[in-house]
Amino acid sequence: MSEIKQGKITFSFKDAINLGFNYLRRRRDRSLLNIASISLGLSFYTSLILTDVFYQTYASIGGSSLSVESTYYWLVIIALIVSVVGITNAMLISVFERIREIGTMKCIGALDQHVLLLFLVEAFLQGLVGGFIGFILGVIAALVSTGFTTGFDIITYVDPTRMITIFLTSLSISLILSVVATMYPAYRASKLDPVEALRYEL
């Protein structure tokens, strides 16, 4: 009798990563779409920051002084917002596609916060991959747009710690945006009533 009262339910961060990774891997098209969305927005951001850095570096090694037009920064913000909306939309669709599975998980012991964690972990993993890809694309784009003026070896003149800072900033932005974009869908998923979810017919 008291057994019920002592009961413990677990679903660790590691368990969530395991399961989330399975979902990302085996629903590849949807995952790739999200990763593309985040990495495109991010590559725009990274390329702009880097272009500016390349220009400054160019000036410091004796080249002429150039700068990035400030309107581009507005475009970056818009691109990032578009990414966020795209991910929110894709994750909401993902919640609907998985309604029965969410109901089933709750039926075999999952708590609301476990479902929430699962979706946020998926977002985190997507943000991680999207951040890497976005950074690399951004470096390439910045080189392409400045290289003909500054020379493609400009990147070798940039202070490595500055590059690392830009990389970590890009990655953080990617993670934060991906997780923020998924908060609402994840919340919806976690609050699904298992009875309704199991009655739901696709």
Next chain:
Amino acid sequence: MSFEKVIELKELARYFEVGGDLVKALDGVNLDIGRGEYVSLVGPSGSGKTTLFNMIGGLDRPTQGSVYIDGVDISKLDAYELAWLRCRRIGYIFQSFNLIQVLTALENVALPTVFAGLPRDEGNDKAQKLLESVGLGERLHHKPTQLSAGQQQRVAIARALANDPAIILADEPTGNLDLKTGTEIIDLLHKLNRSKGLTLVAATHDLKMIKASDRVVMMRDGKIEKIEKGEAPLNHN
């Protein structure tokens, strides 16, 4: 066999409001189910069988009345305790199997052991043994889509057993299966009930399943119409 109550339903009622109308999905159900008993739940579609399962499993709360599992009034349990109840004491089997599509058979069966906090290798060992015991030892790493309907239901049965529950709730487990496969599933459930002393409550239209059970509870419009010993409905027809 002495009668030890595992499930106790007292004046259980569940009403739904649908567009201003009151639907009495359950309307004053009283029923005691003993440990190791095999009870068939029969009744036309809409008579309240699924709602009754949702009540016993703590997925839904009664409008009136109470459900006792092992003597505990489950309306008094918080979300953690209910989740524990579903995870450890009760195994669900559905008409449409409800396997997690992205997971293999082994991962599906091991999932409840994750929530139960079992170490991974132990959970996987257990899942493998269970799959072997339902005749799927060769299909451990297949996805649900790579399995036949009967095999998927076997995986679902293994999953329901993952945390050694005392109670199995099977909601029309053969409803999506052909006659031969359905019979195999019924035999499997019957065997589990007898060999492990599991309490088995099954909603079904299947005469074979009804015949194998200890008691048959007939439902209509949210009420228990009649309770008979197994075999009995067959003799009537």
